[in-house]
Amino acid sequence: MSTDNATLELAATVRELADLELPARITPDATLAIAWSRYARAHGRYDEAVDVLERSLRSGQWERPRLWSELVTLITHAGDHDRIRTLFLDAPKACHTHEAILRSVARSACICGAQDEGRALLRKAIIERHKRTTGTATRVRELPSRLRRQPADIEAAGKADRFVNEATHALKDLADALGGTDARLFLIGGTLLGHVRDGGFIGWDKDIDLGVFAWEADGPTLESACARHGAFSVRRLDLTSDRLRVNHTNGTMIDVFPHHRRADGRYVHDGAATRWVNDPFELTETTFAGVAVWQPADAEAYLAESYGPTWREPDPEFDAKFDKPNVEVTDQPYLDSLKYFGLLDALIKDNAAKQQRFARMLRELGEGAWVGRVIQ
Secondary structure, eight states, rough: OOOOHHHHHHHHHHHHHTTTOTTTTTOOHHHHHHHHHHHHHHHTTHHHHHHHHHHHTTTTTTOOOHHHHHHHHHSSSHHHHHHHHHHHHHGGGGGGGHHHHHHHHHHHHHTOHHHHHHHHHHHHHHHEEEEEHOOOHHHHHHHHHHSSSSOOOHHHHHHHHHOOOOOHHHHHHHHHHHHTTTTOOOOOHHHHHHHIIIIIOTTTTTEEEEEEETTTOOOOHHHHHHHSSSSSEEEOOOOOOOEEEETTTTEEEEEEEEEEEESSSSHHHHHSSSSEEEEOOOOEEEEEEEEEEEEETTTHHHHHHHHHHTTTSSOTTTHHHHHHHTTSOHHHHHHHHHHHHHHHHHTTOOOOHHHHHHHHHHHHTTTOOOHHHHHH
């Protein structure tokens, strides 16, 4: 069965179950619980969306990381972390050393302002990742899969081709979904950079970055349009930002950043703990990946403002939160917590350069001995 057919069948099952208003004793497995939760959320039933995930966890599926990460996407106010913290404390001990679960609970804590708690969980996750990658038993266990693995360049090329195909499909669907609104989707960030500099997606891209003028379409308008289309799930990424994560059913992640006009006339769009400021710009139509979209009319000036004068030179280690010349910090404690996430992700991806960079950042925050044990 194709992925699209499987998705359609799952969606039909979810619609049938959700509309039946089944009693609380009915507990779906993780895959169905997530689909059910997304369906409930798309129809404004947030309590049901949360409840079905919690029931699935408490039914014994504690070690299913996607249930935890999905629960975090439903946070709407700071008090929501109390529920996730309680679940984590009630979970079996195996969850307390599970790297992906630790990461999700830490994200919940940091989103809700509990930075010290989030960092403690991230230290634990980083140390667990370090133990996994340095233990003799782990290296022996992973040896057969490493021997079967394709050469890195072939594997990377295959992933890049797959991403381009899926991202193109997702972008076309999003353009269709918003066709009935006043929103003009325009390329920003790494997606615009790839379009202008490379003629397509950047080789290491893993998502699509789009902007929209907030005075043309607000968040609820975008969310309802995507919900009607049926190929997307939409969520807010932070409590202090109105950016949206739009996930396509094929796995493509699209970040949509509403752009606002400040009192000084400049345009601003928010991230997790930062915002980026640009001089006002007009839009012009363009075609990207075969899809009609928009871009800043003077794209080169926009890129120079966002990436500096060397924007034409590829830099795989560039990080928009820390390196863009037009960035402004809006929440320093949260930004500092993101450095812990950065080290964890660098360890997961085995990126030595980023490991050294984020280890240095953490040492500057006063983290010493344990960082030295993890990163030499």
